[in-house]
Amino acid sequence: MSKEFFHGLRDGFPIGLGYLSVSFTFGIIAVKYGFSWWQALIISMLTVTSAGQFAGITVMQNPGHYLEMLISQCTINVRYSFMSISLSQKVNKRFRGIWRVLFGFMITDEIFAVACSRKEVSRSFFAGLCVLPYLGWSLGTLAGGLLGNVLPHPVMSALGLAIYGMFVAIVVPDLKRGKSISFVVVTALVLSCIFNYVPFLKDISAGISISICAIVAALLGALIYPQKDEEEEV
Amino acid sequence: MKTSVFFIYLAIMAGSTYLIRMIPFVAMRRKIENPYIKSFLSYIPYAVLTAMTLPACLYATDYVISAVIGLLAAIFFALKDKSLTVVAMAACIAVFLSETLIGLIA
Numbered sequence: 268m269s270k271e272f273f274h275g276l277r278d279g280f281p282i283g284l285g286y287l288s289v290s291f292t293f294g295i296i297a298v299k300y301g302f303s304w305w306q307a308l309i310i311s312m313l314t315v316t317s318a319g320q321f322a323g324i325t326v327m328q329n330p331g332h333y334l335e336m337l338i339s340q341c342t343i344n345v346r347y348s349f350m351s352i353s354l355s356q357k358v359n360k361r362f363r364g365i366w367r368v369l370f371g372f373m374i375t376d377e378i379f380a381v382a383c384s385r386k387e388v389s390r391s392f393f394a395g396l397c398v399l400p401y402l403g404w405s406l407g408t409l410a411g412g413l414l415g416n417v418l419p420h421p422v423m424s425a426l427g428l429a430i431y432g433m434f435v436a437i438v439v440p441d442l443k444r445g446k447s448i449s450f451v452v453v454t455a456l457v458l459s460c461i462f463n464y465v466p467f468l469k470d471i472s473a474g475i476s477i478s479i480c481a482i483v484a485a486l487l488g489a490l491i492y493p494q495k496d497e498e499e500e501v
Numbered sequence: 502m503k504t505s506v507f508f509i510y511l512a513i514m515a516g517s518t519y520l521i522r523m524i525p526f527v528a529m530r531r532k533i534e535n536p537y538i539k540s541f542l543s544y545i546p547y548a549v550l551t552a553m554t555l556p557a558c559l560y561a562t563d564y565v566i567s568a569v570i571g572l573l574a575a576i577f578f579a580l581k582d583k584s585l586t587v588v589a590m591a592a593c594i595a596v597f598l599s600e601t602l603i604g605l606i607a
Contacts, residue, residue, distance in 0.1 A: 371523030432592030
């Protein structure tokens, strides 16, 4: 077991914790929708995506809407393609071929974010990083599906902020590194609020609006603050 | 729902989600040199995370006010460069404490 692997494990801990509460909710809702616990579990273990899964079980309520399933999954999940491309620039030389085919499965919003906060991503680190989130996601779904509400409600409510706390831990320290990141963050924030509160725009699904906000903010950032040399690389 | 229908849906869902992640990851073999594209890709994580956090996190707990307190706690510890776990735990504890307080008052 390498040191890198353990660093990954450690960094994956808060993700796993956050996933536990989100997937727990997924398990409860799936069973409420009429799925059995093993169906909820298998969905979580094979897709590992929050928004996509919640949308998926809604479509599954009616048989035969296969095209609708495909379209909704692609639009909600298209952001992963951008993350994959971004991450491909961060991984080291030995992280290629079959390793990318395997670990591509685990590129979630949170894992991507943590991986990108490193200067370089090795296979061992990424492998370690995936372990606890995958366990958290699977076990949380299982517990939610089998037990329903076992955790006291106030604890569930508090855990709801775990994932966001982690996002803050990734973004906020880098705000001190210069105007460019602050500009991107503020732009994304303003756009995101527009998509959440302005009539009509707020009806667009979260998966799509997050992609639009992110692409526009990063694009403006790149046009106004293109990085000139390695030192400025994020 | 019939089990066969479930598995067709599952295959579409899991297959499309996997391919959308894996194909770009495998296909991008070279380092991108263009400064604009490079910058765009390096800004993507910050933009994605911000758009996912706000305003969504304000509604992730029982009260908006407790979420705001949790968020401020997270920002405070993040500015001190604390680890991911510490910041996430601090946010959760702040929410828990403020909701306990709200429960006592209300």
